[in-house]
Amino acid sequence: MNFDFDGVLLALSFALDCVEHDLLGVETNHGKRVAALAILIGDRLGAISDGGDKQLLSACSVMHDCALTEYVSEEFGGSFERAAKMLPSDMGKHCIMGEEIMQLLPFQYFDVKNVVLYHHENADGSGAFGKKAEEIPQKERLIQMADTVDAAFDTSSLNDAKIQEIREYICKYSGEFFAKSEADALLSLLDDDILSRLANDNIDAFLNELLPGGNISCTPPQLVDFASAFAKIIDYKSHFTRNHSIGIAQKAMKMARFYGADEELAAELYFAGALHDIGKLVVDRAVLEKPDKLNAGEYLHIQKHAYYTHKILSQVKGLEEITKWASHHHEKLDGTGYPFGLKANQLGKWERLLACLDIYQALTEERPYKASMPHDKAMEILNDMSKSGKLDAQIVEDIDKVLA
């Protein structure tokens, strides 16, 4: 399978930014600004040799905090409030978890080893793993510099006073937090007008100019690894649904094989299943995890996740079909579903399959507040829904056969 690498990167960046915003309060588009800043600093230092180098830097920049949902869930029982008070000495854990995710992504063209692992190292050795500047490869230093400055100052809105503050901050910590060479390069960039292009209404176009473009191709097993990594990020957003996306992905693949799909199509269905709820990264955690019954407004807010799945995936050229399968998982054949209220004649086989599997998975998975429902009981509910014209009767029958 072939898809537009930069498109995937920018799409994922949006979802990951929402998590970082939730946890650390950093402004939206942070990942994109870290990517742009790291490339600009690297270029100024002559540290970027080719397009592959730029892709590596941008991929690692966007992904630097990809393990935050998992980290907060594992270490703080899902409490972002407690996690926000984490000590600097705890920093290393999300770096290790992030490194594990990076190793699952299909970056066969370049070596991403240790880049995310060392994104919180300081030049003087006071960072997460005590590495000094000379022990940290340059790409990690570029990302650390870009990340720290953007998180502290939000470079999307620069003015003379803020530039002066940033300048003083960098000078103060040059040689301490920041390697001197990177610090000097960013200081020289502050004198240029180019940083005004980091503003929110400009950042996409700016990053598009900076990135070399080009497609990335994936074998079916690589696509499955990639999807599994993202399923993990999504599922950890709420500790209620820890195995939800991965469960649907596996069942979609099983059903695809039952229908005689080849390995490529089966992997694409796995991908659609794994990312169907990526829009949940945008939804407020408080609503996602509210123990009581949701009011009308909150229910509408949660429903937006399917629209956001559409918004995120539809930015990527080459993922058009998968986007439909993934983002129509709450549509019903009688037109009562969401987000688009599509009807039977607008819903293809794989969209119908994911709609059935989403319900089946939700019923049969264990959650902190409910035990898992046995297969037969879940099938009764699916059968009722197919009789009332909401789900595809043949697919419901097949699910009963295959997943029993």
Ligand SMILES: [Fe+2]
């Ligand atoms: Fe981080």
Ligand SMILES: [Fe+2]
């Ligand atoms: Fe960050």
Ligand SMILES: [Fe+2]
């Ligand atoms: Fe959903």
Ligand SMILES: [Fe+2]
């Ligand atoms: Fe779902």
